Amino acid sequence: MGSHLCDALLAGGHTVLCADNLLTGRMANLEHLLDESRFEFVERDVCQPFDPGEVDYVFHFASPASPVDYLRHGIETLQVGSAGAINCLEIAKKYSAKFLLASTSECYGDPLEHPQKESYWGHVNPVGPRSVYDEAKRFAEAATMAYHRTYQVDTRIVRIFNTYGPRLKLDDGRVISNFMKQALRGEPLTVYGDGLQTRSFCYVSDEIAGIMALAQSDEHLPVNIGNPSEFTMLECAQLVLDVTGSQSELRFEALPQDDPKQRRPDIAKARELLEWEPKIDFRTGLQLSLEYFRGAVASSQ
Ligand SMILES: NC(=O)c1ccc[n+]([C@@H]2O[C@H](COP(=O)([O-])OP(=O)(O)OC[C@H]3O[C@@H](n4cnc5c(N)ncnc54)[C@H](O)[C@@H]3O)[C@@H](O)[C@H]2O)c1
Numbered sequence: 001m002g003s004h005l006c007d008a009l010l011a012g013g014h015t016v017l018c019a020d021n022l023l024t025g026r027m028a029n030l031e032h033l034l035d036e037s038r039f040e041f042v043e044r045d046v047c048q049p050f051d052p053g054e055v056d057y058v059f060h061f062a063s064p065a066s067p068v069d070y071l072r073h074g075i076e077t078l079q080v081g082s083a084g085a086i087n088c089l090e091i092a093k094k095y096s097a098k099f100l101l102a103s104t105s106e107c108y109g110d111p112l113e114h115p116q117k118e119s120y121w122g123h124v125n126p127v128g129p130r131s132v133y134d135e136a137k138r139f140a141e142a143a144t145m146a147y148h149r150t151y152q153v154d155t156r157i158v159r160i161f162n163t164y165g166p167r168l169k170l171d172d173g174r175v176i177s178n179f180m181k182q183a184l185r186g187e188p189l190t191v192y193g194d195g196l197q198t199r200s201f202c203y204v205s206d207e208i209a210g211i212m213a214l215a216q217s218d219e220h221l222p223v224n225i226g227n228p229s230e231f232t233m234l235e236c237a238q239l240v241l242d243v244t245g246s247q248s249e250l251r252f253e254a255l256p257q258d259d260p261k262q263r264r265p266d267i268a269k270a271r272e273l274l275e276w277e278p279k280i281d282f283r284t285g286l287q288l289s290l291e292y293f294r295g296a297v298a299s300s301q
Contacts, residue, residue, distance in 0.1 A: 001102070001160075001204065002061045003029035003167055008208050010038055017052050020062065021045040023076060024069045029167045046084040047076075054095050057215065060088040060140070061102040067130065067256070068173030074132035081136025082143070089147040092155070100156040100215050101144045103222060105263055106134045107159060115230075115264040118159065118222045129257055141222065148220050156219060158211050161226025161265045165204030165285065166292035170300055176201065179237055180286075180293040183246035185301075193255035195234040200264045202227035203285035206278035213274035226265035227278040236282075243286040 002020065009016050015038040018030065022043060033039045044050060046062045063080045064070040070077040085101065092099035108116045109124030124134045147153040164176040171177070182189045202225070210225035231239070237250055270276050280288070 001065075001163060001207065003033075004165075004204050004208050005059060005061065005211065006030070006033060006039065008212055010036060012212070014038070014057075016040070017042065017055070019044040019046055019050070019052070023073060024064045024066075024169075024172075026169070046087055047079045049087050049090070051094070052091060055091065055097050056095075058088050058092045058097050058099045059102070059215075060085055060099070063102070063136070064133070065104075066169075066172035066174045067133075068171070070133040071129055077132045078136045081133075081140045085140040085143045089143060089153060089155075092153050093147060093151050098154045098156070098215070099144065099147070100158065100211070101140055102211075103141050103157050103159045104133070104137050105159055105161040105224070105226065105265065106130070107138050107141065107222075108260075108263075109134060110260045111262065114262050115228060115266040116224065117266040118224055118269055145220070156214050156217070157222040158214050159222050159224045159226075159265075160207060160211075161202055161224065161263065162199050163202045163204050163207040163226075165289050167204075168289075168292075170293075170296050175199065175233065175236060176240075176286075176289075177293075179240040180244065180289065181297055181300075183240050183244040183248050184293060184297040186246060186248055188249045188251035189237045189240065191233050191237060191250050191252050192259065193233075193252075195237070195250070195252070196232050197255070197259065197261045198230045198232050198263065199236070200227050200230045201236075201282055201285065202278055203280035203288065206280050210270060210274065210276045210278075213276045214270075217274055219273055223270050223273065224265040224267055225270055225276070226267065227282075228265055228267055229282060230262075230264045231282060239283055239286060243283065243290060
């Protein structure tokens with residue numbers, strides 16, 4: 001998502017310094033920007049204090065984001081949500097810059113309220129395997145609000161719901177990349193549990209448009225940005241088969257621990273405050289992603 005954010009900021013005429021330690025990211029996603037004079041990349045771990053020089057805006061997007069990545073890098077995930085968030089907030093404080101935290105729908109855990117409004121405090125297992133991510137993001141939200149309240153840092157918090165599109169890693173373990181990869185390889189699509197659990201999927205250009213609108217707003221409390229159209233995993237699998245034209249079958253496997261059963265944003269706040277709503281429906285988003293996934297699957301073989 002960071003590379004798409006860089007694209008949007010550059011298209012808006014801004015100058016961008018992008019810091020990433022490449023723990024889960026890939027330079028391939030930034031290669032198209034390396035000759036751009038208003039873009040600079042530094043390979044850096046944001047958990048170490050650093051001074052980028054004067055900036056107007058700090059976007060803290062660094063964090064392993066897919067379950068495969070944050071389960072593999074649990075300690076790094078806790079560090080980037082805590083020390084990393086504090087370092088980025090310190091930069092914003094030093095330069096009186098605005099700050100935006102990329103938070104997540106995982107703050108709601110396995111929700112007891114559906115759909116999830118920003119006012120819902122969540123249902124998170126604090127000691128389960130996913131807690132490294134959920135609690136790191138909840139800490140990062142708390143730190144963001146504390147810097148706002150204590151130092152008047154001009155902060156924003158976006159709670160991002162499942163986002164997909166070109167540049168997703170094939171092996172990130174999230175359902176869209178799994179299904180697209182398996183469908184394009186002619187392998188069975190892996191469905192966990194009975195496949196009736198739901199997710200809502202936001203195409204990346206919609207997500208970035210919502211984040212840019214929030215970045216320009218004056219709202220300090222969290223705002224959900226996602227697509228409220230909800231699909232079961234079985235419906236999702238069928239759509240992927242339709243869009244790819246694949247004949248793959250479905251293979252059912254046990255549900256991972258603490259896997260949320262339902263996830264759907266209530267986006268009334270974003271609609272009212274930002275006059276934003278997603279424009280790309282799921283089928284169209286999958287079609288727009290197809291060429292990228294075809295290329296990624298071809299070069300992985
Ligand atoms: N994609 C989604 O559906 C989704 C949903 C909710 C929240 N988010 C949040 O959005 C942000 C971006 O997610 P993404 O999907 O693009 O994931 P991603 O893994 O593609 O990008 C995260 C980037 O952070 C970098 N990173 C990790 N630790 C770092 C550190 N200590 N210092 C510097 N860089 C570091 C990684 O190398 C990677 O490039 C994350 O904060 C994630 O939690 C994403």
